[in-house]
Amino acid sequence: MTTTKERETIQWQFKERLSDDELLNCMRCGFCLPSCPTYIESGFQESHSPRGRLAVMKGVVDGFIEPDEDVERSLNMCLGCRACEPVCPSGVNYGHLLEEARDVINQNKKHSLVVRTVRKAVFKGLFPYQNRVQAVTGLLGFYQRFGLQKVAHKSGMMKLFPDSLSTMEKVLPPVPSLKEMKNRPSYLPAKIPVKKRVAFFSGCIMDTMFMRTNDSTMKLLQLAGCDIVIPSNQACCGALHGHSGEKNGAKELAKRNILAFDELDVDYIITNAGGCGAFLMDYDHLLKDEPTWALRGKEFSKKLKDISSVLIELEFDKQMLSLPDQVITYQDSCHLRNVMKTEAEPRLLLTAIQNTEYREMKNADQCCGSAGTYNIVESDMSMKILDSKMKATRATEATTIVTSNPGCLLQMKLGIEREGLSDTLRAVHIADLLLEAAQTSVGEMER
Amino acid sequence: MLSQEIKLKLIQIVGPENFDDTKVGRLVYSYDATPMFQSLPDGVIAPRNTGEVSYIVKLCNERRIPIVPRGSGTNLCAGTCPTEGGLVLLFKHMNAILEIDEENLTVTVQPGVITLDMIHAVESKGLFYPPDPSSMKISTLGGNINENSGGLRGLKYGVTRDYVIGLEIVLANGEIIRTGGKLAKDVAGYDLTRLMVGSEGTLGIITEATLKLIPTPESKMTMLVHYQDIEAAAKSVSTIIANKIIPTTLEFLDQPTLKLVEEYSQIGLPTDVKAVLLIEQDGPIKVVKQDIEKMSRLCVQERAVSVKIATSEEEADGLRTARRTALSALARFKPTIILEDATVPRSEVAKMVIAINEIAEKYQLNICTFGHAGDGNLHPTCLTDVRNHEEIEQVEKAFEEIFMKAIELGGTITGEHGVGTVKAPYLELKLGQAGIAAMKAIKDSLDPNNIMNPGKMFAKDSRKRVVVTT
Numbered sequence: 001m002t003t004t005k006e007r008e009t010i011q012w013q014f015k016e017r018l019s020d021d022e023l024l025n026c027m028r029c030g031f032c033l034p035s036c037p038t039y040i041e042s043g044f045q046e047s048h049s050p051r052g053r054l055a056v057m058k059g060v061v062d063g064f065i066e067p068d069e070d071v072e073r074s075l076n077m078c079l080g081c082r083a084c085e086p087v088c089p090s091g092v093n094y095g096h097l098l099e100e101a102r103d104v105i106n107q108n109k110k111h112s113l114v115v116r117t118v119r120k121a122v123f124k125g126l127f128p129y130q131n132r133v134q135a136v137t138g139l140l141g142f143y144q145r146f147g148l149q150k151v152a153h154k155s156g157m158m159k160l161f162p163d164s165l166s167t168m169e170k171v172l173p174p175v176p177s178l179k180e181m182k183n184r185p186s187y188l189p190a191k192i193p194v195k196k197r198v199a200f201f202s203g204c205i206m207d208t209m210f211m212r213t214n215d216s217t218m219k220l221l222q223l224a225g226c227d228i229v230i231p232s233n234q235a236c237c238g239a240l241h242g243h244s245g246e247k248n249g250a251k252e253l254a255k256r257n258i259l260a261f262d263e264l265d266v267d268y269i270i271t272n273a274g275g276c277g278a279f280l281m282d283y284d285h286l287l288k289d290e291p292t293w294a295l296r297g298k299e300f301s302k303k304l305k306d307i308s309s310v311l312i313e314l315e316f317d318k319q320m321l322s323l324p325d326q327v328i329t330y331q332d333s334c335h336l337r338n339v340m341k342t343e344a345e346p347r348l349l350l351t352a353i354q355n356t357e358y359r360e361m362k363n364a365d366q367c368c369g370s371a372g373t374y375n376i377v378e379s380d381m382s383m384k385i386l387d388s389k390m391k392a393t394r395a396t397e398a399t400t401i402v403t404s405n406p407g408c409l410l411q412m413k414l415g416i417e418r419e420g421l422s423d424t425l426r427a428v429h430i431a432d433l434l435l436e437a438a439q440t441s442v443g444e445m446e447r
Numbered sequence: 448m449l450s451q452e453i454k455l456k457l458i459q460i461v462g463p464e465n466f467d468d469t470k471v472g473r474l475v476y477s478y479d480a481t482p483m484f485q486s487l488p489d490g491v492i493a494p495r496n497t498g499e500v501s502y503i504v505k506l507c508n509e510r511r512i513p514i515v516p517r518g519s520g521t522n523l524c525a526g527t528c529p530t531e532g533g534l535v536l537l538f539k540h541m542n543a544i545l546e547i548d549e550e551n552l553t554v555t556v557q558p559g560v561i562t563l564d565m566i567h568a569v570e571s572k573g574l575f576y577p578p579d580p581s582s583m584k585i586s587t588l589g590g591n592i593n594e595n596s597g598g599l600r601g602l603k604y605g606v607t608r609d610y611v612i613g614l615e616i617v618l619a620n621g622e623i624i625r626t627g628g629k630l631a632k633d634v635a636g637y638d639l640t641r642l643m644v645g646s647e648g649t650l651g652i653i654t655e656a657t658l659k660l661i662p663t664p665e666s667k668m669t670m671l672v673h674y675q676d677i678e679a680a681a682k683s684v685s686t687i688i689a690n691k692i693i694p695t696t697l698e699f700l701d702q703p704t705l706k707l708v709e710e711y712s713q714i715g716l717p718t719d720v721k722a723v724l725l726i727e728q729d730g731p732i733k734v735v736k737q738d739i740e741k742m743s744r745l746c747v748q749e750r751a752v753s754v755k756i757a758t759s760e761e762e763a764d765g766l767r768t769a770r771r772t773a774l775s776a777l778a779r780f781k782p783t784i785i786l787e788d789a790t791v792p793r794s795e796v797a798k799m800v801i802a803i804n805e806i807a808e809k810y811q812l813n814i815c816t817f818g819h820a821g822d823g824n825l826h827p828t829c830l831t832d833v834r835n836h837e838e839i840e841q842v843e844k845a846f847e848e849i850f851m852k853a854i855e856l857g858g859t860i861t862g863e864h865g866v867g868t869v870k871a872p873y874l875e876l877k878l879g880q881a882g883i884a885a886m887k888a889i890k891d892s893l894d895p896n897n898i899m900n901p902g903k904m905f906a907k908d909s910r911k912r913v914v915v916t917t
Contacts, residue, residue, distance in 0.1 A: 046475035070471035089775020
């Protein structure tokens, strides 16, 4: 519950921080409605649509309604997938408005002691420190390797958690050892004559839990002709903070990253996680209140490129790529598609793999329901969206689902597990699949 | 405000999950796509079948509660803005395609079906439903019927009205009637079907509709014609028709529109010409080719500077999309856009376009014009800012003059958007006092308590347009 005083503060800050121009820019044409997964899955409820949420934000700003629980509910139910942005004729920056609104509500909300403690530990104590992320992931590795996972499964302990969470625990990848995580390269040379010099944004979760995917990504860059710099003083991108209403934490991380990648003299900064990429793209907006930083943020994001788009630019799709006979489908990462505007490149790469057939799934551009922590905090809606997604996947008869973001990858694995399809269907990150394809064709040539 | 007693009765009818009177729940149904209109309903209700609609209407009639039926809220005449409060009625549960009858060439739908979903469903059976309003990706058929929506294919194929052949209607007293049917001919009594189409929810609630379909045309070609002179473009329209060719689509876009659309969609539209015509023809391939060739000759004869025929479906689709997104692209330019749809006989299109430009000049306004030149239906669109009160007053005056001019040329104040709240003050211009009285007589006899979308169609006092009700 929010108190009257809290509501007044929220209302006032909405007025201060939500751009009037942006809000007016929505002309309520409704063209965003068909693109919104929560509008559709909620059975066409306007309050769970982008147009509805913008009206709600404007309603609060205009003092038309109070920021009550229903306002919060409407804003929380949003996946933040931003599929409404490319289809918006007026070009409303919905994502920015949403983030601002959520931040205001969060900063003024009295969380329970438990929630406060957990939030503080996660956002202030964990993610800003990569060694701590490594340590926590290390614990998970310990749990997986020393039979504790089996014990937990057998004892039925996992049944105490919500369905999606206990299945999620099953689909986590085997994590590397702490030693491996601490021993990361800072420079890797190209394997063919150098075409570009790039920096690699390794991310927090990507460089621990998904370390193998990061390794694959860097190997691909080497094979495509890149010298790679991996600055060790880089930090988590701040997306988790930003999307959870911890804007100040996100700004600190943004500045650390801008500094870490400054003066590296590289052509591009490469990411392999759509979620991180989109947040990095928006650094100038995040830091808009500090003009010099905003400018530096803009310079930073100008260099950003997703792995798939740099591979296409370096004509990696013309290299020999092959895999054993299989049907491949691709699930867009919302942020890669809607914010980084990268949609053709992954598909071009996948169709270049010999012996395989690429089949586009229906609504591949629609969010899978992972959306950061959404699948845990809004589990019901997330699972509804996932069910629709799995139906579309099954219709393609694919044996491999490819994604380009860790959250989507886990969500697709979760979908496979929930449907009992783990014998016939696998989910992989595009970097891992492409490396497999490059290595398979090398193997074939040697034979 | 609804009393506790009425609320409970409504919940009894539809179940608690289908009634909402929270502040947020009401706020998100307080508007449609019309700028400057917003008004809170007292509640929002989503019946699951015709029976429930009938119970709701009976109760509302007894207690004099306004009912506003609403599809996806994309209309441009403030037709679904609940200006007098009451209940907003949603059709999200009544959204099934009931039957596609391939022998009678009909489709029967519930009002909540999305237009494009139905179009796709009938296309998969080789059938064709021509009305294609710009919002068809999200508009509902119930909304289309109530507003008598037009679209880009109106010139050759007509509008929604020409495809509705049967309806199920809940009258204001709660009675359920059926009109028309799967019939090519039917003269049994007054044509209530036609009366209901375009009635904007003021006469009854449409709960089911049977629509006419036609076979899908064999082929289609698209071309874009460039002009350095607006009059030449307008003249080409009448020349084509005078030469006995009826193209599917004959759309007009002026230079300011072209520039903004190109900026938005970047599909290589020319921005250095004064106007373009987007022309399409469909039918047997031989005839289509002939017509396209002939039209292209006629256009050049009328001083077109160049003619570009789309060579692939992709290219053609790009051109169509450009036109479809015109309204939206203009919206990027200014926070508020006011789009009108004054319509004239097609022979008068040139005069109307010139008059619009003169009026824009006179009031120092930024007006872009595009529209369905082939059927005389133009969309003068004013780019403005609702916060600039002085300019908004000028906009009012300019549009009033545009309406007068349209009437003077034998036209009408609205070709396809409807009257709603926006045009109500101007209806008399078109109909005259006696005309309004005749329409009112129909309204009064079918809805004596004035509960069906009150405040729409008939103005309380004429010529006052800007009302921001909060």
